[in-house]
Amino acid sequence: MQLANKAAVTGVGDTDYTRDAGGCSALSLQLEAALKAIGDAGLAPGDVDGIVMPSPTSPVVAEELVTNLGIPDLRFSTGTPLGGAGPVAALQCAAAAVAAGICSHVLLSLGRTGRTGQRIGSRIQQMPQFRTVGEFEAPSGALAPAQYYAPMARRHMETFGTTSWQLAEIAVTTRQHAILNGNARMTTPLTIEDHQASRMISDPLRLFDCSLESDGAAAVIVSAADRARDLRRPRVLLAGMAEGHPDSPSAITQRGDMTRLGLAKAAPRAFAMAGVTPADIDVAEIYDCFTYIVLCQLEDLGFCGKGEGGAFVEGGALGLHGRLPVNTHGGLLSQAHIAGMNHVVELVRQLRGEAGRAQVQGAEVGLVTGYGDLGDGTLAIMTRG
């Protein structure tokens, strides 16, 4: 069975993204986003018969969504524990479940109180995916994602001549998009000089290379493609999906080529499934926990060759009128850190023509990526259909 075009995203929803949700629980935020997504699809909560939790280690479990939404007959429930690669992995998982006939309408829900609950930067030490680096690297002072990922960026710079200015291009363009969004945390313009003047976090990553800590939730409904035809909004078909894991998935230090992510293995599979090439992509929502991770994924996706990402992003190339509009919502860098669920929501809005002032005119084919833990990669290619 081929999975291409067997499932569609039929509903999306999100809460306000804030620095501090004022004491709201992660569960209440997720319920708000879920209700919006269900309504957006033209469904009632009782129509949901599958749940995939992209961040199953979060405080919210599927049973709580069932209890609150009053879902009478949940036929499928699972999780995709791949960190920031989880939401896009959940799309593939949900598509497989509906294509197999297990269920018809799957709710994907992710929401966090990243600041008011536990900070992302400190929480990773308790995550099992980080157990290896926790034992062998944390005692030496490598403690946070910025410190684990920075040597990848430094290696890229030393090998290919990539510069901090090129990373700044990504931060600046992403901020321009956030300003257009209307539901973004960072709304003041950012210049390359502002980026260069920002304090160093873990060299070569400066403050404005890093994503935000934020509160909020986003939800998505994936439906069987034949059931999606009758629903409220234009269908957005899941044309190609894949998941890829890097060599040495538990420790970047031991990875033969630390400039290559799991996405490099996933990308050819997803493009082949969708029957498109990078040249066909009108808009790309690319997981951006750090600017460098965007640059590396552009290469691993095949938009340019390995080592050419720095030149690729120069001159506003990722802007709305550039060669490849990227992170049109402002991403994790400037909209909010909703672990990439906000990237999925934005791609669907772009392909429906609902992206407001950041709409890419005529967007018909787009992609969204996820990046998680120590280099896991996921990719979904969607088409208006």
Place this chain on the structure above:
Amino acid sequence: MSQTIPAKPMPEPSPESRPYWEGLAQRRLVLQRCADCGRIRHYPQPMCPACHSLAADWVEASGAAVVHSWTVAHHPFHPAFRAELPYVLVTADLPEGVRLLAQLRDAGAEALRPGLELRIDFEDNGEGLTLPILRPATPA
């Protein structure tokens, strides 16, 4: 004041990794070697990914290393490391075919480039744990 600073992260050795930490306590960097096919692996783990043997022994690293990459930690992600900031974390290639992550001593990041020769040394972390560190092979 000092008693209000939480302790540094300490390893919780597994059956597979205990010899590694016991080696460091004796200021020796030991690496796991497959007892069947001879492949050296790091970090310690139960199975050889090449031949799937569960039998392993240990060899002492030569002490040589060369720079593969690095970062300079500036932000205090953990209060116990705040007083040491900024510190350089080097990812180094070992001639044994694996890599080591360790703090750099006797040089700053500006001296680093891929391929620069280093040597492995050892240091107490101030809380009774011996860790590997890296120094330039030739003093500046």
